[in-house]
Amino acid sequence: DTGVSQDPRHKITKRGQNVTFRCDPISEHNRLYWYRQTLGQGPEFLTYFQNEAQLEKSRLLSDRFSAERPKGSFSTLEIQRTEQGDSAMYLCASNERESYNEQFFGPGTRLTVL
């Protein structure tokens, strides 16, 4: 059990560019969650998957955001036409059906949009 991993850990981009983040959950965890955490705030839910199906999306997930989990394993979160307001820590978490009450978090990807 290597834990949840995220790549990259840090990303600096210019406004208007597209960025993509990857999350590898704990193996055999069928649920995967994305959260966004801005400075001085708690994490806010963006979306989650059960296997490859995206079950829920927050209103925070604008049309510029898209998430996929094509084979029910790793997931990607893409932000198109980044804005300075997208600067945040993007956290991924996973869990399994037997322990839906606990989510295991990755180290996060810190995005800075200049």
Added chain:
Amino acid sequence: AQSVTQLDSQVPVFEEAPVELRCNYSSSVSVYLFWYVQYPNQGLQLLLKYLSGSTLVKGINGFEAEFNKSQTSFHLRKPSVHISDTAEYFCALNQAGTALIFGKGTTLSVSS
């Protein structure tokens, strides 16, 4: 709508002193309650959770929390803190299988 309110944004304390981090929640249905800790530039680590049963929950690193349904609170306590407890602490809730709803966090600063 469900929400979590952490009543203190910053809590400074001296080493070996006791500490309480306060958390109130709002929900019209039964929920699960959690405390997570976040060290600088890291993800969140679960300290403890309340699912059902005994209202006093013990977690890792000597922390404990008490669920109080009538006061809709889930305060975190530690009888004697260490420098290494300096971190951001988040209270959160959810229903089974759903996304977590977090409070804004409490920064615990332990000094010698």
